[in-house]
Amino acid sequence: MKGYHTYKTCIEACLRCAAICNHCASSCTQEQDVKMMAGCIQLDMECAAACYAAAQLMSLGSEKAKDMCNICADLCDKCAAECSKHHTEHCKECAEACKMCAQECRKMS
Amino acid sequence: MKGYHTYKTCIEACLRCAAICNHCASSCTQEQDVKMMAGCIQLDMECAAACYAAAQLMSLGSEKAKDMCNICADLCDKCAAECSKHHTEHCKECAEACKMCAQECRKMS
Amino acid sequence: MKGYHTYKTCIEACLRCAAICNHCASSCTQEQDVKMMAGCIQLDMECAAACYAAAQLMSLGSEKAKDMCNICADLCDKCAAECSKHHTEHCKECAEACKMCAQECRKMS
Amino acid sequence: MKGYHTYKTCIEACLRCAAICNHCASSCTQEQDVKMMAGCIQLDMECAAACYAAAQLMSLGSEKAKDMCNICADLCDKCAAECSKHHTEHCKECAEACKMCAQECRKMS
Numbered sequence: 197m198k199g200y201h202t203y204k205t206c207i208e209a210c211l212r213c214a215a216i217c218n219h220c221a222s223s224c225t226q227e228q229d230v231k232m233m234a235g236c237i238q239l240d241m242e243c244a245a246a247c248y249a250a251a252q253l254m255s256l257g258s259e260k261a262k263d264m265c266n267i268c269a270d271l272c273d274k275c276a277a278e279c280s281k282h283h284t285e286h287c288k289e290c291a292e293a294c295k296m297c298a299q300e301c302r303k304m305s
Numbered sequence: 306m307k308g309y310h311t312y313k314t315c316i317e318a319c320l321r322c323a324a325i326c327n328h329c330a331s332s333c334t335q336e337q338d339v340k341m342m343a344g345c346i347q348l349d350m351e352c353a354a355a356c357y358a359a360a361q362l363m364s365l366g367s368e369k370a371k372d373m374c375n376i377c378a379d380l381c382d383k384c385a386a387e388c389s390k391h392h393t394e395h396c397k398e399c400a401e402a403c404k405m406c407a408q409e410c411r412k413m414s
Numbered sequence: 415m416k417g418y419h420t421y422k423t424c425i426e427a428c429l430r431c432a433a434i435c436n437h438c439a440s441s442c443t444q445e446q447d448v449k450m451m452a453g454c455i456q457l458d459m460e461c462a463a464a465c466y467a468a469a470q471l472m473s474l475g476s477e478k479a480k481d482m483c484n485i486c487a488d489l490c491d492k493c494a495a496e497c498s499k500h501h502t503e504h505c506k507e508c509a510e511a512c513k514m515c516a517q518e519c520r521k522m523s
Numbered sequence: 524m525k526g527y528h529t530y531k532t533c534i535e536a537c538l539r540c541a542a543i544c545n546h547c548a549s550s551c552t553q554e555q556d557v558k559m560m561a562g563c564i565q566l567d568m569e570c571a572a573a574c575y576a577a578a579q580l581m582s583l584g585s586e587k588a589k590d591m592c593n594i595c596a597d598l599c600d601k602c603a604a605e606c607s608k609h610h611t612e613h614c615k616e617c618a619e620a621c622k623m624c625a626q627e628c629r630k631m632s
Contacts, residue, residue: 200546211538211578218582219527221459225452234443237455241439242367248575249358249373251538255545258351259383260376264358267369267376309437320429320469327473328418330568334561343552346564350548357466360429364436460585467576467591476569477601478594482576485587485594 199257206300207251210268213297214247217275220290227284236287239275246271247297254304265301272298308366315374315409316360322381322406323356329388329399336393345396348384355380356406363413374410381407417475424483424518425469431490431515432465438497438508445502454505457493464489465515472522483519490516526584533592533627534578540599540624541574547606547617554611563614566602573598574624581631592628599625 200207221240224233250268253261276294279287309316330349333342359377362370385403388396418425439458442451468486471479494512497505527534548567551560577595580588603621606614 199549200542207542208539211542212535215527215534215538215578215582218459218579219584222456222526222583225456229449230452231448234448238365238440238443241436241459242362242365242369245358245361245365245367246369246373249354251542252354252545253351255542256347256351256354256549257546258354258380260351260355260380263372263376264355267372271367271369308440309433316433317430320433321426324418324425324429324469324473327470327568328475331417331474331565334565339558339561340556343557347549347552350545350568360433361436364433365440366437456583460580460583460587463576463579463583463585464587464591467572470572471569474565474569474572476572476598478569478573478598481590481594482573485590489585489587 198261200255202257203254203261203304206265206304207254209293209297209300210247210251210254213272213293214244214251216290216293217241217244217247220279220286223284223286233282235278236275236282236290239271239278240290243268243271243275243294250301262304265304269298269301272301307370309364311366312363312370312413315413316363318402318406318409319356319360319363319377322402323353323360325399325402326350326353326356326384329395332393332395342391344387345384345391345399348380348387349399352377352380352384352403359410371413374413378407378410381410416479418473420475421472421479421522424522425472427511427515427518428465428469428472428486431511432462432469434508434511435459435462435465435493438504441502441504451500453496454493454500457489457496458508461486461489461493461512468519480522483522487516487519490519525588527582529584530581530588530631533631534581536620536624536627537574537578537581537595540620541571541578543613543617543620544568544571544574544602547613550611550613560609562605563602563609563617566598566605567617570595570598570602570621577628589631592631596625596628599628
């Protein structure tokens with residue numbers, strides 16, 4: 197049966213990315229120049245939502261897991277690109293997590 | 306700005322469907338013949354995950370909201386088809402909620 | 415069996431509040447003075463997470479639904495207080511949704 | 524700032540537990556004797572919902588993270604107790620993940 201063990205690496209990348217996106221969004225609101233982080237906060241929220249849904253559908257062994265991973269990979273790419281513009285620790289970490297997650301999600305297809 | 310107000314009808318259909326899928330899955334576990342409900346429980350869980358993610362991405366005004374709605378509509382169709390085989394109140398209600406949600410999600414594309 | 419029908423009003427208030435919080439967070443990032451909205455974005459994200467978990471546990475008829483509603487009510491209060499400081503349409507709407515959700519969640523206890 | 528790094532071990536335990544609960548619920552529906560697994564499916568769903576909400580509130584550095592971890596620990600205990608009654612691989616794995624998650628969540632308080 198497909199599910200957690202089949203997709204373990206990708207599920208873990210998605211869940212880690214979701215948590216780090218939440219953390220990055222929250223940390224962005226505490227920066228001096230919040231306006232500069234606005235796009236980052238927005239994409240962090242979108243990315244976290246997609247990452248968790250992807251992890252859920254993979255864990256459940258859903259037929260739609262791959263399609264969900266495609267959406268997730270696209271949002272991870274956008275979030276990584278935005279985070280890469282900033283030099284805060286949380287953005288650098290988030291860009292890394294997003295890139296790894298996008299890569300794992302693309303392997304699914 | 307796109308978001309809650311642009312997609313209100315679809316968001317509400319998704320959120321109602323998610324809650325009713327959760328309820329249906331839980332109610333299925335209490336039926337005399339749980340084995341007969343196995344497919345229903347599985348699809349309820351998948352559908353609820355997709356519905357909530359769709360509602361989130363729409364509320365956030367994400368570019369990926371439409372793609373997410375496509376996945377959601379497909380899972381709603383599958384769940385409605387499975388629920389329609391059963392005559393319990395919760396399955397009938399869930400089939401209805403899934404059909405309405407699939408319809409609203411397809412209007413998005 | 416407890417679940418969707420027992421808690422329908424509260425579930426709907428939670429899900430509506432979750433979606434409106436997502437929308438408010440996203441809209442806040444687009445305001446001229448994002449820094450002023452930083453606390454609002456943070457509480458919107460916390461509130462949305464709690465609202466959806468409360469709706470899920472109620473829909474599933476969980477024994478822990480009431481405890482979850484307590485957490486949700488507290489976060490709704492904080493979010494409503496923060497949103498009430500701002501005069502944007504999305505913050506006013508969010509404050510209203512949070513107040514209604516807090517009220518419904520407190521009726522659960 | 525509190526968040527991902529402060530609570531990393533607990534967040535990871537929660538996210539792993541959520542994914543394994545989803546997998547266990549799904550696997551339970553495929554067992555010969557689904558009726559015997561009914562309680563397990565129900566608690567898997569409740570536990571997964573609480574685990575993800577706990578991970579979210581911790582990642583966001585929310586003041587309510589500890590209260591959420593208490594709910595999560597209680598549901599993990601119930602799920603572990605139920606899963607421990609069964610000898611399938613997914614239930615054994617789920618009981619372990621729930622115990623570890625409950626332990627980490629209790630350290631938070």
